[in-house]
Amino acid sequence: MPTFTTSDGLSLHYTDEGAGLPVLCLAGLTRDGRDFDFVAPHLEGVRLIRLDYRGRGQSDWGDPATYQIPVEGRDAVELLNHLGIDKAAVLGTSRGGLIAMLLAATVKDRLLGVVLNDIGPEIAPEGLEVIKDYLGKPPLLKTHAEMAAARARVLTGFPNVPQERWLQEAQILFNETEDGLELTYDPRLREAVVEGGAQPVPDLWPLFDALSGLPLACIRGANSDLLSPATFAEMKKRRPDMVAVEVPDRGHIPFLDEPECLNALRRWLDMLR
Known part of the structure; x- marks a missing residue:
């Protein structure tokens, strides 16, 4: 690697x-x-x-x-x-x-x-x-398939995207484990963004x-x-x-x-x- x-x-x-x-x-x-x-x-x-x-x-x-x-x-x-x-x-x-x-x-x-x-x-x-x-925030959904279906429903501005593409996207954005989906990044990234948002733009x-x-x-x-x-x-x-x-x-x-x-x-x- x-x-x-x-x-x-x-x-x-x-x-x-x-x-x-x-x-x-x-x-x-x-x-x-x-x-x-x-x-x-x-x-x-x-x-x-x-x-x-x-x-x-x-x-x-x-x-x-x-x-x-x-x-x-x-x-x-x-x-x-x-x-x-x-x-x-x-x-x-x-x-x-x-x-x-x-x-x-x-x-x-x-x-x-x-x-x-x-x-x-x-x-x-x-x-x-x-x-x-x-x-x-870790997702509550358990599988890539569930996430793909949810993104198709929830994401606005993306009509006419094939379900297969949403599945590929879910596989990139989340790791699927026995306990459910996991973030592919450090959740503490939120701290940095929230702190940055507290400063003048x-x-x-x-x-x-x-x-x-x-x-x-x-x-x-x-x-x-x-x-x-x-x-x-x-x-x-x-x-x-x-x-x-x-x-x-x-x-x-x-x-x-x-x-x-x-x-x-x-x-x-x-x-x-």
Whole structure:
């Protein structure tokens, strides 16, 4: 199992597959490298690198105080250093996109380009409340099949998703045990997020503006409750060269293998080559 050791001593898991343009995949808040299972088969001619953040997936758990975007950004750079990669493109889903923007503001020379999957410099409060509602709480359901059925019923903004996809999603997000479903991340992640929410919300637009000059794409679920239409419009205004697409019948987050996503990703990759 490929791992590397961070500067503060944690062992973090990653995968490194393919050859060509290095693309570093950074997942959502509670997710891991498997977040990109659906899109990976469609990304040809790239070296796909997927990181499990600290406290997620197969990586070590740490002090919850370190489950912060600046630390996770440092981990991402240390992974590139470990692999001997000077520059990489970043495909960032949700939290991964926030990390990508921070990297643009701090180590821009390490970036080739960025994709923001359903995330921007303003986070809609209603979407954030949805996340806080489930964050760190073990599910009451017992099997992947039960969870798949529940997600199909409960998740708004995702009509016309086949049941098989919900089952695949459940298998990524939860471990099935004899005692029921378990989280695939440290539940103390909730502490870090709640503590962060008690602080004044920083202005993230300077981080978005730091992406200037980098090939940029943004994918928005048309029914997203995290990336608002107004924020998306302002992003397009500030970056008229940005590849910008909305994915119908998707909320937060698109799976990335939808036709609109694949088209946007191919256009973005063409800009990098």
